[in-house]
Amino acid sequence: MSDLLAIEHLSVRLPPGADRSHALSDVSLTLAANEILCVVGESGSGKSVLANTVMRLLPPGVRPDGGAVLFRGRDLVGASEAEMRRLRGAKIGMIFQEPMTALNPLRRAGDQIAETFRIHTKLGARAIRDKTLALLDEVRMPDPAAALRAYPHELSGGQRQRVMIAMALALEPALLIADEPTTALDVTTQGRILALIREIQARRGMGVLFITHDFGVVAEIADRVAVMQAGRLVEEGPAEAVLDRPQAPYTRALIGAVPPLLPRAPRPGTEAAPILTVAGVSKTYRKGGGLLAGLLPGRARVTHAVRDVSLSLPRGTTLGIVGESGSGKSTLARCIVRLLDPETGTIRLGDTDLASLSRRAMRAEARRVQMVFQDPFASLNPRRRAGELVAQGPMLHGVSRADAMAKARELFGLVGLDPAAMDRLPHEFSGGQRQRIGLARALALEPELLVADEPVSALDVSVQAQVLALLDRLRDRLGLSMLFITHDLRVAGQICDRIAVMKDGQVVEAGPTAEVFSAPQAAYTRALLDAVPGRAWIPGRPEMPVV
Amino acid sequence: MAALRRYARNPAALLGAALLLLVIAVALTAPLLFPKDPLGLAGRPLQWPFANPKVWLGTDASGRDIAAQVFHGARVSLLIGLVATVIAIAIGIAVGAVAGFYGGIVDDVLMRITEAFQTLPNFLLLLVLVAVFGSDITTVTVAIGLVSWPAPARLTRAEFLTLRNREFVQACRVLGMGDARIIAREILPNALPPVIVYASVVMAVAILLESALAFLNLSDPNVASWGNLIGAGRGVLRTQWYVSAIPGVAILVTVLAVSLVGQGLNDALNPRLRGPAPVKAASGAAA
Numbered sequence: 001m002s003d004l005l006a007i008e009h010l011s012v013r014l015p016p017g018a019d020r021s022h023a024l025s026d027v028s029l030t031l032a033a034n035e036i037l038c039v040v041g042e043s044g045s046g047k048s049v050l051a052n053t054v055m056r057l058l059p060p061g062v063r064p065d066g067g068a069v070l071f072r073g074r075d076l077v078g079a080s081e082a083e084m085r086r087l088r089g090a091k092i093g094m095i096f097q098e099p100m101t102a103l104n105p106l107r108r109a110g111d112q113i114a115e116t117f118r119i120h121t122k123l124g125a126r127a128i129r130d131k132t133l134a135l136l137d138e139v140r141m142p143d144p145a146a147a148l149r150a151y152p153h154e155l156s157g158g159q160r161q162r163v164m165i166a167m168a169l170a171l172e173p174a175l176l177i178a179d180e181p182t183t184a185l186d187v188t189t190q191g192r193i194l195a196l197i198r199e200i201q202a203r204r205g206m207g208v209l210f211i212t213h214d215f216g217v218v219a220e221i222a223d224r225v226a227v228m229q230a231g232r233l234v235e236e237g238p239a240e241a242v243l244d245r246p247q248a249p250y251t252r253a254l255i256g257a258v259p260p261l262l263p264r265a266p267r268p269g270t271e272a273a274p275i276l277t278v279a280g281v282s283k284t285y286r287k288g289g290g291l292l293a294g295l296l297p298g299r300a301r302v303t304h305a306v307r308d309v310s311l312s313l314p315r316g317t318t319l320g321i322v323g324e325s326g327s328g329k330s331t332l333a334r335c336i337v338r339l340l341d342p343e344t345g346t347i348r349l350g351d352t353d354l355a356s357l358s359r360r361a362m363r364a365e366a367r368r369v370q371m372v373f374q375d376p377f378a379s380l381n382p383r384r385r386a387g388e389l390v391a392q393g394p395m396l397h398g399v400s401r402a403d404a405m406a407k408a409r410e411l412f413g414l415v416g417l418d419p420a421a422m423d424r425l426p427h428e429f430s431g432g433q434r435q436r437i438g439l440a441r442a443l444a445l446e447p448e449l450l451v452a453d454e455p456v457s458a459l460d461v462s463v464q465a466q467v468l469a470l471l472d473r474l475r476d477r478l479g480l481s482m483l484f485i486t487h488d489l490r491v492a493g494q495i496c497d498r499i500a501v502m503k504d505g506q507v508v509e510a511g512p513t514a515e516v517f518s519a520p521q522a523a524y525t526r527a528l529l530d531a532v533p534g535r536a537w538i539p540g541r542p543e544m545p546v547v
Numbered sequence: 548m549a550a551l552r553r554y555a556r557n558p559a560a561l562l563g564a565a566l567l568l569l570v571i572a573v574a575l576t577a578p579l580l581f582p583k584d585p586l587g588l589a590g591r592p593l594q595w596p597f598a599n600p601k602v603w604l605g606t607d608a609s610g611r612d613i614a615a616q617v618f619h620g621a622r623v624s625l626l627i628g629l630v631a632t633v634i635a636i637a638i639g640i641a642v643g644a645v646a647g648f649y650g651g652i653v654d655d656v657l658m659r660i661t662e663a664f665q666t667l668p669n670f671l672l673l674l675v676l677v678a679v680f681g682s683d684i685t686t687v688t689v690a691i692g693l694v695s696w697p698a699p700a701r702l703t704r705a706e707f708l709t710l711r712n713r714e715f716v717q718a719c720r721v722l723g724m725g726d727a728r729i730i731a732r733e734i735l736p737n738a739l740p741p742v743i744v745y746a747s748v749v750m751a752v753a754i755l756l757e758s759a760l761a762f763l764n765l766s767d768p769n770v771a772s773w774g775n776l777i778g779a780g781r782g783v784l785r786t787q788w789y790v791s792a793i794p795g796v797a798i799l800v801t802v803l804a805v806s807l808v809g810q811g812l813n814d815a816l817n818p819r820l821r822g823p824a825p826v827k828a829a830s831g832a833a834a
Contacts, residue, residue, distance in 0.1 A: 442721075
């Protein structure tokens with residue numbers, strides 16, 4: 001079988017001043033018709049540049065300076081812009097990561113799909129409409145006729161991604177490039193979209209170049225796998241071979257860092273008395289209205305973000321709160337640290353009801369409950385030095401500057417950062433290091449309870465493993481109790497003693513991790529567990545990276 | 548400082564800085580070069596420039612030295628520009644910060660007030676203020692500041708709206724930090740760069756507003772401002788045009804200098820807007 005796409009010794013140059021001279025160096029890959037090739041790597045590995053080079057959609061200043069991209073034997077690197085326009089959409093389709101920004105918000109979904117036909121064919125309006133409907137049907141859109149007339153904001157994330165796929169498939173391209181198409185989606189939606197891509201690929205015999213950072217997705221969908229690191233190809237081969245018998249040390253380390261979908265071994269002492277008891281907490285959001293909202297009741301839209309949630313966290317353990325976006329898990333976390341004020345219910349930390357405290361009283365109690373945030377880039381003030389960020393908390397609570405800085409120095413060592421780096425600004429640290437600064441900041445007040453809101457979801461998998469291990473170690477060493485918010489069941493299984501599953505603002509199931517994983521009671525928990533990509537694949541663990 | 552280096556690489560911004568330094572130098576040397584009262588009689592009225600070496604830029608219709616008025620006028624214009632800008636930016640930041648940080652009813656009320664100011668043409672409002680409170684130089688300066696704050700207020704509010712929900716602000720609240728401290732110490736430094744850039748616009752407009760007032764004989768007649776000189780030349784505009792043209796050029800140079808410096812600051816402080824687009828090496832897990 002001849003190759004549909006052959007990338008030969010491709011190098012892509014970055015503009016001067018970038019962190020390395022080449023985004024891609026000497027990459028060679030082939031893709032046959034009727035197969036799915038997954039290109040997998042961590043952030044900065046050059047995998048997206050690879051996809052964009054094939055499409056010739058590189059930002060200004062970034063261009064290939066060696067090698068060839070042969071599509072059916074025709075070199076795309078040297079092709080004219082007019083020729084590329086004829087190929088894009090017609091012969092090569094592309095799906096992007098973020099389905100909201102990739103669709104024009106002002107035009108109806110059907111119109112945007114029809115656009116492809118209007119550009120590349122001479123079909124009449126009626127024929128285009130029929131074809132668009134058929135496509136929406138093929139991507140399993142519920143009620144295709146309604147979706148035709150819907151604007152992007154009226155569709156859910158998964159539905160938008162289906163529209164994107166329909167657009168990419170409109171002219172039956174021989175090659176489909178998918179750049180992280182499911183990364184922005186919830187896990188159950190992700191499962192359905194992956195199944196859809198697989199199904200359409202098999203039916204049409206397309207070649208698919210699938211870019212991802214997630215080994216679970218690779219295990220789910222790939223025929224062959226190419227692993228990239230810092231612009232170079234480190235390993236390539238059939239999916240089972242790479243996943244189960246990785247050769248390159250880098251691949252082995254990456255796969256070793258993927259948490260298996262297994263509950264952690266039960267620890268002793270997880271039946272201690274509760275340190276945190278949440279009872280009947282509700283929080284609603286009101287939207288719209290403005291100045292007149294008070295005068296015109298009933299105009300505002302009300303969303304029940306958290307509905308009558310009750311939970312308890314035994315001292316010295318980790319409770320995971322697992323749910324998809326919109327399940328209310330982050331709202332609940334913010335209610336517990338009183339970034340939000342719950343409308344009803346009690347939040348007992350020891351003997352204190354945090355929910356009933358005034359803002360002023362809560363400020364005084366702040367040192368007992370601290371939070372680690374999701375985004376390592378947004379959660380540190382870009383204009384404060386790292387040491388100051390950590391010392392800020394104790395200084396607010398009356399510790400002298402010298403003592404607070406000494407404490408910060410100690411904490412830097414504790415979370416595995418060089419105390420010499422205390423004078424640097426946040427942008428001089430990597431994502432994992434910033435997350436460690438955020439952790440040190442939270443620990444500086446010596447809290448009893450640590451609330452971690454998706455603390456590893458923005459991190460690469462190898463860094464994620466290190467941060468999880470650090471959290472686990474610190475909990476034992478400092479006698480912390482931890483509330484761990486996550487959407488990722490693999491991560492939850494890795495670190496949580498108990499799990500509570502949330503859906504639409506309510507807890508649908510709670511129990512020890514092992515029980516929830518092995519005998520889920522709620523239908524929704526079962527659906528979540530089933531949707532985890534690559535659930536059947538248990539990553540081999542050659543050695544854990546030393547933390 | 549990376550921002551300073553970026554500024555130094557921008558030729559237009561350097562030109563602006565040079566012109567501004569020139570105007571400042573003119574203002575500083577005025578009492579040395581022209582120690583006498585610039586509004587005093589210097590010679591025969593309406594002498595053309597370069598005709599008499601004693602009054603090398605000529606004299607106006609009342610026989611006052613134009614060069615002396617231009618040099619002393621630089622002091623007045625810069626001072627009015629600076630003080631009015633400080634007033635406008637201070638009110639603007641205070642209103643914008645409170646509105647943006649608290650949102651809700653506070654924001655609604657403050658923004659309706661701001662809009663009330665914005666819907667009036669600010670020159671008309673300035674005329675009303677000067678008509679009511681008189682036209683000595685202090686009143687004029689304060690009045691210019693009072694009509695110029697809505698735009699900086701809106702800008703500050705917009706910055707606060709995007710920054711107040713950032714996780715680093717939430718982190719400060721979780722640490723137990725009070726609102727005033729969060730506004731002043733955590734959010735404001737991050738919100739300031741665009742406001743500082745906008746201050747140059749406010750300053751240029753303030754200088755123009757004072758000149759416009761003076762042209763209408765509504766500014767303080769007892770100070771040698773460029774606007775007063777232009778106003779004085781109005782009557783002889785067709786024959787002795789230089790009386791109005793010379794201070795006009797001075798205003799042009801000053802406003803141009805301030806604008807170029809502002810634009811240069813903007814490019815230096817917000818480097819992403821210029822030059823090649825930032826390279827997105829890969830999305831991956833960072834997304």
